[in-house]
Amino acid sequence: MRSCICIKYILSLLLCSLLLFAQDDVGFRVLSPQTMGISDEGIASFVIEADSKKIDFLLITTDANKRYSIEVNGERTHYCKSVNLYMGVNSIKVAGYKNDVIIQEQTRELFFRSKVDKHLKYPPAGYSKKYFHNQESEKLCAKCHDMSVNEVSGVAFEDITKSNCYECHKSINQEKHSHAPSVNWLCTSCHNGEVGVLNQEDKDKTKYSVPDPIEEVCFLCHKKHKDEWGKKRFSHEPAESGRCSRCHNSHSSPSEFYLREPSWDLCTGCHKDKIDGVHVVKTFAREAHPTHNVKDPSREGKELSCISCHNPHVSNAPSLLQSETSMGLCSRCHKK
Ligand code: HEC
Ligand code: HEC
Ligand code: HEC
Ligand code: HEC
Ligand code: HEC
Ligand code: HEC
Ligand code: HEC
Ligand code: HEC
Incomplete structure (x- = not known):
């Protein structure tokens, strides 16, 4: 055993000197x-x-x-x-x-x-x-960058460029729709260094880890949603499991509500069969009820989308419908 370790040691020394030598060139x-x-x-x-x-x-x-x-x-x-x-x-x-x-x-x-x-x-x-973000890598940058956290919990930066995270991460908030805590550079309100049951393997790998599932972190500020959603009978699997960041980008996005994609693309990303499958009713004129590319009569100025009929998080109706009954649903848009 001992000699084996010894050989490994010599080999790694050799390797190190080779690498150092190579770097010179x-x-x-x-x-x-x-x-x-x-x-x-x-x-x-x-x-x-x-x-x-x-x-x-x-x-x-x-x-x-x-x-x-x-x-x-x-x-x-x-x-x-x-x-x-x-x-x-x-x-x-x-x-x-x-x-x-x-x-x-x-x-x-x-x-x-x-x-x-x-x-x-x-x-x-x-x-x-x-x-x-571990000590080893940060050391290389500390010569020119301040690697410490200088945010005061809950207090937005008046001048965001003063955040120590800004210089290296400014492009994270570059999209049109930006989430308040991110755009105010309160990064550690989510990056609290903790891990959740689904990312135990990240423990101690970075000082800025976020727990997965993330929901408890979101609900610290969105408490009203937690209370309201908890009362509903049905919930959508990715929301139920607390993985809000499947659909929402926590920082910024070209889409409203910081969605990772516009809602129709987002939903069909996971529900591929709904891209052109027969859905809701088989109509006379078409194979399937439209789900996009027409105006939504129930939401002024918006296009029809999956969320016209489905709530993305929770509902009291089966299939997460926006109305308690499916007749009630139809009459949101089809007035007789
Ligand atoms: C010799 C000084 C120096 C060192 C060492 C250094 N940086 Fe920088 N870095 C800068 C300066 C100055 C800027 C401002 C932008 C510019 O002038 O290029 C910058 C900008 C950046 C940016 C933003 C680039 C952009 O396109 O917006 C990132 C990211 C970054 N540094 C990461 C690092 C990391 C990570 C390390 C350590 C591995 C590091 N830097 C080491 C000087 C340095
Ligand atoms: C010297 C530049 C630099 C500074 C300052 C900096 N970061 Fe980073 N950060 C990086 C680099 C490089 C990565 C690796 C990902 C990448 O390539 O952008 C990274 C990754 C991260 C990650 C992903 C997890 C990880 O460790 O890889 C988080 C979260 C993060 N930074 C948060 C922060 C926060 C919060 C601050 C301010 C307190 C901050 N960073 C300051 C350069 C920097
Ligand atoms: C609302 C919560 C929240 C806030 C605020 C937040 N983040 Fe994040 N961030 C996350 C989550 C969740 C992830 C994990 C990856 C994912 O699901 O996208 C993440 C991932 C990252 C990553 C890793 C990206 C990669 O490619 O792996 C970086 C870098 C990062 N955040 C930097 C920041 C910086 C800098 C700030 C402050 C300006 C910030 N974050 C604010 C929730 C947040
Ligand atoms: C530090 C507090 C804080 C945390 C943590 C936080 N948010 Fe927010 N969030 C806000 C604030 C402030 C707003 C803007 C005010 C508002 O509309 O409620 C906002 C707005 C939003 C909006 C848009 C709401 C609207 O009606 O326009 C969404 C979506 C959102 N947050 C999702 C999330 C998700 C997902 C998480 C967890 C990854 C999260 N938030 C974590 C503070 C927070
Ligand atoms: C399956 C995708 C998906 C998941 C998962 C998801 N959301 Fe959403 N969320 C959406 C969509 C789509 C909208 C926009 C709804 C609209 O346009 O009416 C939205 C809107 C919101 C809003 C603003 C509108 C409102 O209802 O007040 C908040 C806040 C929010 N989500 C928070 C969360 C939190 C917190 C979680 C995790 C528990 C979460 N979301 C998980 C898709 C999702
Ligand atoms: C990250 C993947 C993912 C995304 C994105 C997603 N879903 Fe789902 N959805 C699921 C999973 C997983 C289930 C549960 C298993 C199944 O039925 O496929 C589900 C189930 C559903 C159900 C059936 C619920 C029930 O109780 O029968 C509806 C309706 C639904 N999703 C609508 C949507 C809508 C609308 C969107 C866009 C806002 C969306 N989904 C985005 C993963 C996703
Ligand atoms: C015009 C209203 C309407 C639109 C738009 C709509 N749905 Fe539905 N959806 C329903 C109704 C009603 C049901 C329940 C009856 C049924 O199963 O057809 C349902 C059921 C579902 C189910 C569960 C049952 C199944 O077929 O898997 C999923 C998942 C679903 N929809 C996803 C989506 C997605 C994804 C979109 C967007 C591409 C979408 N829906 C657009 C009304 C709609
Ligand atoms: C969120 C709005 C919305 C809801 C809810 C909705 N629809 Fe529709 N429906 C539409 C739109 C928009 C069209 C396309 C009209 C057009 O192309 O001019 C349409 C088309 C139709 C058509 C085809 C009519 C034609 O001319 O081709 C039928 C049939 C139909 N819907 C039945 C239903 C039924 C049944 C329900 C309830 C289960 C329902 N719809 C719920 C918005 C809705």
């Missing part, structure tokens, strides 16, 4: 993100340590040929850039140039996973969730 190193990681929000922070003697220009290229260029001028040692990902597998290339000639290349493979679409929910083999 390169123009740049990608410190973040780690490759083969899984992203939930579609933003990857690239941090590249570059040697201006060997490289004068860095180019980050995504699959869709979106480019981010960085000039390496020797005033800094580290260059940082937030990059937007596409749903599914992303292969992002970093190239280092000197006098317009590529001298070094590195790739990062990242998987942006969907919360709803079955095909994009599970990454191919080899990907795993990689966390950043």
Whole structure:
């Protein structure tokens, strides 16, 4: 046994010195993100340590040929850039140039996973969730970034740029509809460092973990909903199980109510059979009752959607209908 450990020790020493030696020779190193990681929000922070003697220009290229260029001028040692990902597998290339000639290349493979679409929910083999906020990784950044939490619980920042999280995470709130606690940079109101029964494996991996299921955190502020919903007879599985962030982005989104997708796409993401299946009634003129692409007579200015007839969270009627009876439901829109 002893000699076995000893050999391992010598081998790892050898490996370390080889790695150190290799580093001497390169123009740049990608410190973040780690490759083969899984992203939930579609933003990857690239941090590249570059040697201006060997490289004068860095180019980050995504699959869709979106480019981010960085000039390496020797005033800094580290260059940082937030990059937007596409749903599914992303292969992002970093190239280092000197006098317009590529001298070094590195790739990062990242998987942006969907919360709803079955095909994009599970990454191919080899990907795993990689966390950043541990002492080890933060040390590399502390030279230039303040890594401490400076938010006062429940008090919105008057100037959000003063939040210590802002500089690195500003793009998390860039969409049109933003959730109050996120846009006020009260990040730790949800990122409380705890885990829930469904993400025990994240314990102590990052100081900013959120519990899964998340519902108790949401209900701290949305207490009225907790009380109202608790009284209903039926509830929708993903809401019942407390996984609010399947449907809502906690930060910001192009869709109202910070939905991950507009409601029809959201619902059909999990209920694929409702995309064109016969539903509600078989009408004379069509195969199925419409579920979108027409005006909703019951909600002014809105399009017909699944939520015209179904409550996304709870209901007293079976099938989560918006009315207690199915006749009552029809008469919301079909007046005789
Ligand atoms: C040498 C100083 C320095 C170091 C070290 C450094 N950064 Fe930065 N970083 C900056 C500066 C300055 C900015 C402001 C934007 C700019 O001028 O590029 C920044 C911006 C960022 C951004 C925002 C980029 C964008 O496109 O909005 C992220 C993310 C970031 N840093 C992450 C990190 C991480 C993670 C580390 C540690 C692994 C790190 N940085 C280490 C100086 C540094
Ligand atoms: C120096 C830059 C930097 C600062 C400052 C920073 N973060 Fe991060 N954070 C990152 C990077 C890099 C990641 C990895 C994900 C990515 O690529 O964007 C990350 C990931 C996270 C995650 C996902 C879990 C994890 O550990 O990977 C959370 C949550 C988070 N940050 C919250 C915060 C909060 C809250 C603050 C302010 C108190 C903060 N961050 C300050 C750079 C930073
Ligand atoms: C209302 C609750 C809530 C608030 C407020 C909130 N977050 Fe989050 N955040 C979450 C949840 C839940 C997740 C877990 C992943 C998911 O379900 O999308 C998450 C995930 C993240 C991630 C990881 C994304 C990834 O790709 O893995 C980062 C980074 C992050 N949050 C940063 C922040 C920052 C910075 C703030 C403050 C501006 C903030 N969050 C405010 C709930 C919140
Ligand atoms: C720190 C307090 C806080 C937490 C935690 C919180 N929210 Fe909110 N939320 C607010 C505030 C404040 C508003 C804006 C005022 C309002 O409309 O109720 C809001 C608004 C919303 C809205 C839009 C409501 C509307 O009628 O426009 C949704 C949806 C929402 N939150 C979902 C969530 C979800 C899901 C979670 C958990 C992941 C959560 N919230 C956690 C404070 C919070
Ligand atoms: C199956 C998807 C789904 C899940 C899961 C879900 N929501 Fe919603 N939520 C929606 C949709 C869709 C709307 C918009 C309804 C509308 O447009 O009338 C909404 C609206 C809301 C609103 C604002 C409107 C209102 O009813 O006051 C709040 C607050 C809210 N959700 C909180 C939550 C919380 C908290 C959870 C977790 C317990 C949760 N949601 C889980 C889909 C969902
Ligand atoms: C994250 C996946 C997911 C999303 C998104 C989702 N659902 Fe569901 N839904 C389920 C699951 C799981 C069930 C329970 C099992 C089943 O019937 O398929 C369910 C059941 C239902 C039921 C039957 C409930 C009953 O009591 O019979 C209705 C109606 C429904 N969903 C409507 C919707 C609507 C409307 C939306 C969009 C706001 C939506 N769903 C979005 C996963 C989802
Ligand atoms: C015009 C009203 C209406 C619209 C729009 C509508 N539904 Fe329904 N849905 C009903 C009624 C009524 C029932 C119960 C009777 C039945 O089973 O057909 C039902 C039942 C369901 C059920 C449970 C039974 C089953 O067939 O699986 C699911 C799931 C469901 N709907 C999902 C959706 C989704 C997803 C959408 C949007 C693509 C949608 N519905 C749009 C009225 C509607
Ligand atoms: C939220 C609104 C809404 C509800 C609730 C609703 N419908 Fe409809 N229905 C519509 C719309 C919109 C159309 C399409 C009208 C058009 O194309 O001009 C439609 C079309 C129809 C048609 C076809 C008529 C035609 O001209 O092709 C029938 C039949 C029908 N609905 C029956 C029902 C029944 C039965 C119920 C109750 C189970 C119901 N609807 C509930 C909005 C609704």
